[in-house]
Amino acid sequence: TMAVLNVLNTLLTILSTSTSIGSLPLAVILTSDETAYTFLEALNVLKSVMPLTAFNERRPGVGPEVIMMDDCKAEKKALHNTWNKATLLLCVFHFLQAMWRWLWDGKNSINMDDHVIIIGCLKKIVFAKTESKLKEEYRALIINQVYLKYPYFQKHFEAMWNRRKEWAIAFR
Numbered sequence: 327t328m329a330v331l332n333v334l335n336t337l338l339t340i341l342s343t344s345t346s347i348g349s350l351p352l353a354v355i356l357t358s359d360e361t362a363y364t365f366l367e368a369l370n371v372l373k374s375v376m377p378l379t380a381f382n383e384r385r386p387g388v389g390p391e392v393i394m395m396d397d398c399k400a401e402k403k404a405l406h407n408t409w410n411k412a413t414l415l416l417c418v419f420h421f422l423q424a425m426w427r428w429l430w431d432g433k434n435s436i437n438m439d440d441h442v443i444i445i446g447c448l449k450k451i452v453f454a455k456t457e458s459k460l461k462e463e464y465r466a467l468i469i470n471q472v473y474l475k476y477p478y479f480q481k482h483f484e485a486m487w488n489r490r491k492e493w494a495i496a497f498r
Contacts, residue, residue: 339355355372451467454494
């Protein structure tokens with residue numbers, strides 16, 4: 327999770343883990359920018375102070391098996407360079423939130439009445455439990471009359487569709 331803290335644009339990144347009792351914080355990283363280099367340096371410092379038993383005894387150098395993240399290219403690059411054996415997944419909440427924001431952005435000219443229809447179709451795709459159901463919901467979307475009204479959105483979604491293994495529940 328990332329947030330801007332103040333007028334100096336200090337970025338707060340929280341690394342947490344899921345446990346049987348809920349989410350627990352692992353680290354808090356404060357940075358002055360959002361570059362891959364800065365994240366990489368922060369992660370290297372973090373690795374240097376982690377116990378050898380970190381990540382269920384996989385060790386800090388090997389890292390976690392799975393990392394759930396927001397759709398930040400710099401963060402993704404740094405995480406991959408730090409723990410290249412980890413599977414990087416896009417958080418479903420952040421994926422849908424980004425799609426919702428895209429739909430509401432006035433420059434994309436999506437009719438207000440169509441927002442709910444499109445996001446409803448996207449949720450069916452995201453939460454499909456099997457790959458065959460995922461493809462079925464995708465086919466339903468691409469023939470939907472509302473979807474067909476917006477070629478710019480079609481292009482945007484196709485780019486995300488190519489990354490479906492990162493965000494679709496069917497692949498988890």
